[in-house]
Amino acid sequence: MIKILKYSFYDLMRSRWSYVYFIFYLLLGFVLLFLNNDVSKAVITLMNVIIVLVPLIGTIFGVMYYYNSREFTELLLAQPIKRSSIFLGQYLGVAFSLTLSLVLGLGIPFVLYGLFGSNVIWDFSLLLVTGAFLTLIFTALAFNIAISNENKIKGFGYAVLLWLFLAVIYDGLFLMSLIILEDYPLDTFSLVASMLNPIDLSRTLILLKLDISALLGYTGAVFKKFFGTDFGLFVSIAILLLWTILPIFRLAYKANRKDF
């Protein structure tokens, strides 16, 4: 598996798209920092970008890579390699190269700007960690969709739909249920609902770390109380891990049963 990972990773590191992605983040980081001159503001803007763009790019990149490397996969399938290793290797290759682009792309401008001297380093690290998690999660979901759909167009469609659901529609449903149920105490409900969706969970985790959390009022205080504890942090990380691991398991399972 490590070998496949290595080759997929090298393959991607050569591809134009990794650089485009990397340069995009690099520019974004520089522009935000040097035009804004305020690291904590930059972190907020970055959060907006990360919770929308990272999942989208993870999804599209994952699906694209899977379909584009189908022949390569077939070549590998005839080699004495375990099936699940092939797919996990490719998945990790994509996910790692995307994560690397993200971390380096944003990290370099921040380090150059003197992040280590500033006290937002923890917020920023959290940003990168959630960004990395979102990449892992959405690439895994994308691979799942791709492996279950031979038809490229369908696969792309479902992938984008999935992104749309988690990034937008989920929040819409969440909002509606909050409004419909407004006569009941909603703190626990909203806490659970925002933990179940990895995008919402990431957003909440980052928001609570920033000054802006004061806007969240009473509900925010409840959230802060929960996420502020070791238990809350443990649960959030466990959920992010679960979101990562479950699709990976399904990928391995599907891979062992699929015909090529």
Add this chain to the structure above:
Amino acid sequence: MQFLDRLVFIFLVLGSWLSHGNTIEVCPSCPVSSVKQGVSLASPYDTLLIKKGTYKEFDIRVDKPLTLLGEGYPVIDGEDQGEIITIVSDDVTVDGLFIINVGTSYTRDYAAIRVIKSKNFKIQHVVLEKLFFGIYLEKATDGIVYHNKIIGDAVEEFNSGNGIQLWYCKNIKVEQNNVQRVRDGIYLEFSDEVEIKNNISINNVRYGLHFMFSNNDSYEKNTFENNGAGVAVMFSKHIKMKDNIFRKNWGTASFGLLLKEINDADIINNVFEENTVGISIEGSNRIKYHRNDFANNGWALKVRGACYGNSFEGNNFMYNSFDVSYNSKLNDNEFKGNFWSSYTGYDLDRNGIGDVPYRPVKLFSYIVNRTPETIVLLRSLFMDIIDFSEKVSPVFTPDNLMDSSPLMKKVQ
């Protein structure tokens, strides 16, 4: 004749100067070694010159017109025993003292300096530390509280006192004071015609400045920063608020300025910066909000309850998470000629006024008002999308709540 007259006059003046001017020196090694002793020895209009040193005293009762003048900031240490200086006479001046360790009590409001039912007092250049209440004016009139420094160590509301408190006072000037870490920096209750100018009130547990049932007061050019909440003005009329800075009053229930049941006030040329809520308005009518700057607040204006006849003109609203939040569909307040940083309209005739009206109430802020829990969706993509669609075709937000002449450029 004329010469004699003049001589008599000179004697008279000299005499009155002498009668006002006996100076009693107080120092640890002097014949008069305590302030109390000094006060009891002094005649009216004498000056107690208190030399550098530490005086462990409390319950100093000033019952005649005196000047207590410190030299090199003598320390009066109350050793947490109770109140330190109580002024019950007119024409008293306290100047240049360093007063520490006021006693804390749950039944009595011990103060560093208390003025009771007196006129023409002056408290200046005083430094107060480790205090419960700082300067407490009780039914006092015509006095000045000038250039004092009050540094408390309050952590909780229930066991701390206020920096400068005015209770049933009239015609008082509070100027150039610096109040930190007490409960309310400056507190007024039933006090009229008070002028509060050029003070700095920061890091206080509750409010930087607090009005209750006080009318015809004004505060100008003060800075309120990083307090539990900036300024609360409640149940008062005809208050003028000008040229103040409200900054960093940041916290879950925090605000720069709270107006509750306030009528006929002017809020002009203030700066509201980085507050959770710039101004929280409840049941307040006929107020002019002119030429204020609202920058980087969570909410610039949060309007709750019935508020009628207010006008918002020539203000700058810049980079607030929400410009205006409103909890009813009814609007009787006028917005015109403000600058809104999130205005995206155009100005074809180049007259500096946008050609399409600006609607400052976002749908999200409307929803949050209805169901506060929905705030957890802050900064989600979904909210951005519905805000945008509401902006394009408003359905939920009050129809006439808009600035029909939004400015293209910031008001300078």
Add this chain to the structure above:
Amino acid sequence: MIQVNDLHKKFGKNQVLQGLDLSIDNGGIFAVLGPNGSGKTTLIKSILGMVIPNKGDISVQGNRVKTKWKYRKEINYLPQIANFPGNLKVKELISMIMDLRQKPVDAEKLIAQFNLEPHLNKKLATLSGGTKQKVNIVLAFMFDSPLYILDEPTTGLDPNALIQLKQLLDQEKKNGKMILITSHILQFVEEVADEVIYLLEGKIYFKGSIADLRKKTGKDNFEHAIAAIASQSND
């Protein structure tokens, strides 16, 4: 060496293989033939473990395909479509496969044989179809394995390369290897194959030497014989 018992495979509603039995023990070149959709590729892919049968058993050299993926070490496979990761150079692809298989290799000779030296430093995406197929052949033949599976090996080859391929096949046959080939070029099959395995409707309809086939159909011409066997089945 290859043992296939009662192999069933369905793709959706389409029953491709139904109860196929096959057993090959000796070396030689075996051509798997049959009309379109008869299950040639499915059979090959089942043997390679790329298609998972619904029912039935396959073993290669006594290893059951289902459970022991390591048997693939003993198979050299040439896939039908020669598409490789476009960002890799030819050289890198070859060394990658070498790295993955960890077996002794004789690539130099093959590269020379197919005149691939000038292409070694080119990216795969820039190669022509024929050159890609040559690379494909090099990858399939560079390891020394007892079993070769070649899916349409002649696609896109120029006459010279075709001759080289035939030589290779001949040589490996002499080394006692077992070689399974599918091809639409009957002339090529006739030239190289020792035995023909004819698939029809998901079963083996005929298995035997070309001579047997001619005898059975009564046609001298190989192409006609194949056509005849197909039409017989329609009767």
